[in-house]
Amino acid sequence: MTNKKYHVPVLLKECIEALNIKDNGIYVDTTLGGGGHSKEILKSNKNIKLYSFDRDSEAINYAHELLSTFGERSVLIHSNYDQLRTQLALKKVKKIDGILFDLGVSFHQITDPERGFSFSKDGKLDMRMDNRDTVTAYQIVNEFRVEELSKIFFEYGEEKKSKVIARKIVQQREIKKIETTGELSSVIDQVIKGPARVKSKARIFQALxxxxxxxxxxxxxxxKEAVDILNPDGRIVIITYHSLEDRIIKQFFKYEEKSCICPSNFPVCICDKKSRLKIITKKPIIPTEDEKNINPQSRSAKLRIAERVQ
Ligand SMILES: C[S@@+](CC[C@H](N)C(=O)[O-])C[C@H]1O[C@@H](n2cnc3c(N)ncnc32)[C@H](O)[C@@H]1O
Incomplete structure (x- = not known):
């Protein structure tokens, strides 16, 4: 499989510039995917070392070959990036000079029917990024109560018709279990009519x-762990693909930039808060029209950059 078929890296040039790569630095790509960003980071300076994480074994296996030419400079870690500090400590790495997060799913994951992520490709309801995890979409869709389903659709998909869709799912599964992405998609078709259907399906699948x-x-x-281990001047570079992710990053950067969180009516500061980040992008960088046309997956991408201070 070519790199293009697995995943086309988004905002590639912009990410490399954003990382401000230093000679002999230690870098982390938390979302290896098809290895597009990792490869370019490694190519940009022959004296750096890169640790690339992915929780999906298919990404690790695919990139293993792609990055093998970089020898010991490239280290692949099959883990959730929420284990960042522990996993790096196991490799005797305590501090890093830059870190990239390219959030969400890869083109490969979303287009492989077997992975059960997509409403446009019929496959078993699965959606696990890491097949060592035990809970699948099948269990959620067929076992959760109406209220639980509706909460998931509303909180993680911002779907206004979440209750109606949840009720229909429960009604339908009493007749026959909902086993495939196609079957879930047709349940949504029964509730949402017209062109709004596609957007609703995207929201429900995203939420699950x-x-x-x-x-x-x-x-x-x-x-949080990334900022803890970043060396001064090190950059944290994050691409998000939807508003829930982007909001988290925006608020986190703002909080980490503040040097005081005392209420505004306090005469003096008593909070001891320290500023740990300087925001580099006041507004996010987005793909050019050209990039969006060549790679529609980049459509909703937003790139935010911040730099560790002190
Ligand atoms: C958008 S793709 C990254 C594409 C990559 N930058 C490239 O150029 O090919 C996101 C990747 O992050 C992985 N991923 C998502 N959440 C993760 C997590 N919590 N821990 C580790 N990997 C994760 C997914 O499995 C997927 O392979």
């Missing part, structure tokens, strides 16, 4: 994916 993989919790833990 985020919930099953605990995506937002992993992001929150990992970005």
């Amino acid at each position: 994916r985020i919930y099953i993989n605990g995506e937002l919790e992993s992001i929150k833990k990992a970005i």
Whole structure:
């Protein structure tokens, strides 16, 4: 499989520039995927070392070959990035000079029907990024109560019709279990009519994916650990693909930039808060029209950059 078929890296040039790569530095790509960003990072300076994480064994196996030419400079770690600090400590790495997060799913994951991520490709309802995890979309869709399903659809998909869709799912599964992405998709078809259907399906599938993989919790833990281990001047570079992710990053960067969190009516500061980041991108960098046309997967990408201070 060519790199292009696995995944086309988004905002590639911009990410490499953003990382501000230093000679002899130690870098982390938390989301290896098809290895596009990792490869370019390694190519950019022959004296750096890169640790690349992915929780998906298919990504690790695929990139193993792609990055083998870089020898010991490239280290692959099959792990959730929420284990960032522990996994690096196991490799005797305590501090790093830059870190990249390219959140979400790869083109390969979303287009392989066997992985059960997509409503446009019929396959078993699965959606696990890491096949060592035990909970699949099948279990959620067929076992969760109406209220639980509706909460997931609303919180992680921002779907306004979450209750109606959840009720229909429960009604339908009493007749026959919902086993495939196609079957779930046709349940949504019964509730949402017209062109709004596609967007609703995208929201429901996104919500299930985020919930099953605990995506937002992993992001929150990992970005904090990333700042803890970043050397001064080191950069944290993050691409998000939807508003829930982007909001977390934006708020986190703002909080880490503040040197005081005392209420505004306090005459003096008593909080001891220290600024740990300087925000480099006041507004996120987005792909050019050209990039969006060549790679539609980049459409909603937003790149935010911050730098460790002190
Ligand atoms: C958008 S793709 C990355 C594409 C990659 N930058 C490239 O150029 O090919 C996101 C990747 O991150 C992985 N991923 C998502 N959440 C993860 C997590 N919590 N820990 C580790 N890997 C994760 C997915 O399995 C997927 O392979």
